[in-house]
Amino acid sequence: MSPTAIGLILMAAVAHAVWNLAAKRAGAGGTTFVWLGSVVSAILYTPLGLIVLAHAHAPLSTWVTMALVSGVIHTAYFVVLQRGYAVGDVSVVYPLARGTGPMLTVIFAMILFAENPGGVGLTGAACVVAGVVVIGLSGRSGPGSRGTLPSVLYGVGTGVIIATFTLWDAHAVTTLAVAPLALCWGSSVTEAVLLAPVTTRNMPNVRRVLAANKLNVLALGVLSPLAYILVLTAMRLAPVALVAPGRELSVVFVTLAGWLYFKEPDPARRLTGAAVVLAGVALLALA
Template identity: 55%
Template sequence: MNPGMSPVALLLILAAAFAHAGWNLAAKRVPNGGALFVWLNATLSAVLLVPVVLLTATPSWDWVVPLVGSGLLHLTYFLLLQRGYATGDLSVVYPLARGTGPLLTVMLAVTVFGERPHPLGLVGAAAVVLGVLVIGSGGSSGGSRTAGVVYGLLTGAVITGYTLWDANTVNTVAIAPLVLITGSSVTEAVLLAPYALSRRASAVRMVRRHWRAVCVVGVLSPLAYVLVLFAMTLAPVSLVAPARELSIVVGGVLAWLVLGEPNPVRRLSGALIVLAGVAAIAVS
């Protein structure tokens, strides 16, 4: 049986939750950000992180496949998420994406990686997924809700892919979390560069109008994920993946308070279920 959740891992996940909810709120407030917004964020992250990695690590050709693979998965995730935010509510897309991801991740971590978390941890993981789906069960109606559900589910599937890929990278391949997130950001920036450069005027306008959001996402997104990656080196991915959905509690409340999205009672009820699930994971 695998070890449970260590206090340090839980603290890392808690800090990541606030950073993650913060950058998702900033991204949602940029209308039709799309690929240009993703490129700006990835480029800023790469510019900030590359010098740190070069000063603290020696590059290796062995990094290429793991880092490029991670970058491709994260790029797909960001593009789907931005499209979802352009067509649906934060309170639908975000919880469905974050709920589907850990559900699939736990199943695959047990079947593929052979993890055997404590039964209480699995009960907690199930509670987290249930609470996330409760939070995301309302919101808009009609076409925007349908689009939000579709993009939320697709994004969740990609979250599963990058979570398992990155967990294997930091634990089995033994690439440092900071190196992984830096390589991923560089891959995203490079792959989107031709598209962005062909729309230079639009990119300049986006920077002028939404530079604060670009800075928030460019800093908080890699920060949130590198904290999760460190947590994955201290606890099983089958527990880390659902526990990090504490960000849903923060994001659901912010969607209500800041964006004025409806159904606060449903949000708070779902948040309590998520917190109960994380508590079960923490003591497992």
């Protein structure tokens, strides 16, 4: 993998980890928090989005189609993920989602895009997925737990959605030459429009969530699209089957923050999983 692609993946992992930690701090913001972040993204990225579209190689109709479908899938992703956090353990839902997504992406990238990441690349991808699952299995159990089954079901379900939008968006930016920034901007606009009828019915709640989470909403609105733009740009430089697992380095950052900042339990197993993820990323860099 090229140094440029590795650099983009590393920056994306940091941005992704930061906005997820902001989402965790937002607590019970739920769908309203997601909608506010989408609105911020749609507004902030509009000038750049228009400039990119003005110089785009792909037809406008192609951009509209790909962005609309991407926005629908991403909306489902956020809703299912938030629901998973509500009924299951974050320490299980998040890692399983981030592990299942790249695993399925690798499989279908090889089938649909005829990619051949090679033995080293596949081994690295397997290490990343294995490390993420180890972290996920460190979720607490017993009387204080919300239950393993719901956590696993929502984690895997979210992972399936991750694989879906990753493959769709990869096709948009590689095969159809849709600019990553334009695609993410259009997706954010779609998310904001789709979630508006649900959230704006309770404007007092919207104001409450915004007042309590201004910085968290800003972090989500700026860093969520930025992280994905970096990933999609990396997909133009390296195979999807390598980029998708590599971006899960964010799990390591979230795991460390969960231990050091949020004082979450079972640090030994989580750090072991993080070490396996790092080993996998190192192998991906050699692929």
